[in-house]
């Protein structure tokens with residue numbers, strides 16, 4: 001296993017006071033970062049996710065990743081011992097997206113061996129730090145909201161999987177999940193031909209636009225995908241009236257035509273004289289959103305219930 005590290009000094013002007021460690025477990029990559037209290041990444045590392053090594057292999061890999069993220073000259077051992085860790089997983093925790101003490105992973109379609117496991121407790125034992133468990137979309141939404149300058153904010157993430165996080169009324173919202181997995185807001189097809197997602201939701205967006213579900217070089221398929229995503233954006237507008245909706249994830253980032261088609265179809269659907277409900281933007285933090293949000297939420301949670 002090789003760990004890629006970058007001893008970066010991107011934020012020379014920002015505080016080097018390390019605040020927390022963020023870890024983002026993905027279906028393809030696991031990432032870790034040291035984050036300061038402004039949400040700046042001070043050091044980041046990543047490694048290919050070892051899906052065939054089970055929980056023990058993943059814990060070993062994450063522990064090495066954290067060690068590598070902390071391997072910077074300005075971080076002293078005594079400080080490191082106090083750092084909270086936010087562990088973001090691509091799934092649900094006790095049926096929710098939020099942090100819960102003593103929680104277990106209940107849904108993790110891409111990494112099913114994590115289901116029923118208190119992954120954060122096992123990692124905490126291994127690394128000797130306080131670890132908080134949360135879903136990756138919760139982490140990414142928290143981080144993107146901080147840079148979006150919007151009080152009513154929605155993050156729609158389309159990568160291998162899809163996810164949606166909503167921040168309104170001063171807090172992250174728990175979304176209705178009648179299928180037990182993805183939230184109902186992600187239904188993009190209500191026709192009789194709608195397919196059911198492994199998450200339990202019929203017509204779930206992931207089945208139509210998740211990574212590998214359509215040919216991103218075929219303009220007709222890209223147009224259709226934009227229509228599906230547009231249907232979900234309309235639901236989001238109707239349910240939450242956000243000021244901004246930030247679209248992120250690998251499929252959005254690597255398919256510029258898709259983002260343009262989403263914007264175009266949105267303009268075409270606007271009725272004359274009607275105010276634009278929300279601004280649809282690209283998410284700004286790319287691959288860092290998960291680790292930044294996980295670190296910031298862990299630090300936030302740690303202030304409510306300190307480790308020691």
Ligand SMILES: [Zn+2]
Pocket residue numbers: 181182197198199200201204205206207
């Ligand atoms: Zn689904």
